[in-house]
Amino acid sequence: xxxxxxxxxxxxxxxxxxxxxxxxxxxxxxxxxxxxxxxxxxxxxxxxxxxxxxxxxxxxxxxxxxxxxxxxxxxxxxxxxxxxxxxxxxxxxxxxxxxxxxxxxxxxxxxxxxxxxxxxxxxxxxxxx
Amino acid sequence: xxxxxxxxxxxxxxxxxxxxxxxxxxxxxxxxxxxxxxxxxxxxxxxxxxxxxxxxxxxxxxxxxxxxxxxxxxxxxxxxxxxxxxxxxxxxxxxxxxxxxxxxxxxxxxxxxxx
Numbered sequence: 001x002x003x004x005x006x007x008x009x010x011x012x013x014x015x016x017x018x019x020x021x022x023x024x025x026x027x028x029x030x031x032x033x034x035x036x037x038x039x040x041x042x043x044x045x046x047x048x049x050x051x052x053x054x055x056x057x058x059x060x061x062x063x064x065x066x067x068x069x070x071x072x073x074x075x076x077x078x079x080x081x082x083x084x085x086x087x088x089x090x091x092x093x094x095x096x097x098x099x100x101x102x103x104x105x106x107x108x109x110x111x112x113x114x115x116x117x118x119x120x121x122x123x124x125x126x127x128x129x
Numbered sequence: 130x131x132x133x134x135x136x137x138x139x140x141x142x143x144x145x146x147x148x149x150x151x152x153x154x155x156x157x158x159x160x161x162x163x164x165x166x167x168x169x170x171x172x173x174x175x176x177x178x179x180x181x182x183x184x185x186x187x188x189x190x191x192x193x194x195x196x197x198x199x200x201x202x203x204x205x206x207x208x209x210x211x212x213x214x215x216x217x218x219x220x221x222x223x224x225x226x227x228x229x230x231x232x233x234x235x236x237x238x239x240x241x242x243x244x
Contacts, residue, residue, distance in 0.1 A: 012215030029210040035149050036203030036229070038157060039196050043233045043240075045160075046192070049183070050243040053176045060174060064165050072161035079153040086150035093143075112150075120155030126182065127159050128169045 031082040038075045087112040138205070145202025148195055180244065189241045197234055204230035 016022040041063070048059040062068055090112055091105030163169035172178060182188060204226040211222040 012217070014215075016213065026210070026213065029206060029213065032203040032206035032210065035153055036200060036207060038153070039200045039203065040229065040233055042156075042160065043196060043200075043236050046183075046244070047236055047240045049176070049179060050240040056176050056179075063161055068161065069165055072157055076154060076157045076162065079149070079157060082146075083150040083154055086146055116151055116154075119151045120158075123152065123155050123159060124163075127178075128163065128173050 027078075028081065028085045031078040031085075034075045034078040035082060038072075038079075083116060087116075141198070142202055142205050145198040145200075146206075148198045149202060152195060153199065183241075183244050189244065193237050193241055196237060200230045200233045201227075 010018065016026045045056075045059050045063070048055040063072075087109050091103075091108045094108075095105075096103040096108060159169065160174070164171060164174055183192065208219070208223050208226040211226075212219065216222055
């Protein structure tokens with residue numbers, strides 16, 4: 001037995017509260033919980049849709065109720081954070097070269113946001129247009 | 130070199146994360162917030178409209194592919210993140226996360242053809 005036993009200074013569960021950078025990291029990772037839950041809700045919606053109009057209406061009423069709306073706003077915030085962080089690393093994850101010159105990282109990120117805009121508008125027009 | 134299934138898993142994870150990054154914010158706005166906020170017409174998500182939108186085989190395929198990639202991405206990320214939150218029972222966490230993703234995928238496979 002050592003006379004100076006090693007003791008952990010940080011807890012397994014709360015370590016990430018020690019630094020804003022760790023908190024941002026955990027919020028980024030936690031976005032998956034909200035995005036995943038939202039997709040589960042969408043799949044339940046598909047299921048209810050397949051069961052007929054009454055089932056679908058009940059689903060819609062739940063989603064558009066106060067709790068559903070509050071949850072949707074939280075998911076939206078986390079989803080935008082996921083998009084932001086995912087696009088930020090794209091220049092590192094897939095650096096591009098045009099001829100001999102590396103494409104500036106900001107341009108790669110901007111191109112992703114442009115694509116994001118196009119995808120969002122197309123989806124919006126599909127449903128609302 | 131030893132064979133590993135990591136590249137496939139990693140590829141799926143990256144594809145799902147990219148898919149989520151491009152579509153989820155817009156999708157939430159459309160499916161959850163657009164109608165209550167009055168940005169979309171009141172009947173945009175009506176039974177008839179959504180049915181019409183999803184009855185085409187191509188939209189079923191796209192819906193399945195998009196949600197499949199995202200749910201498996203989220204499941205994998207939550208499994209890893211559970212460890213960061215101090216949960217050390219990885220086998221249990223993995224079976225819950227991947228179990229939910231598998232159940233969701235199965236539910237879509239059953240539901241979509243019936244729409």
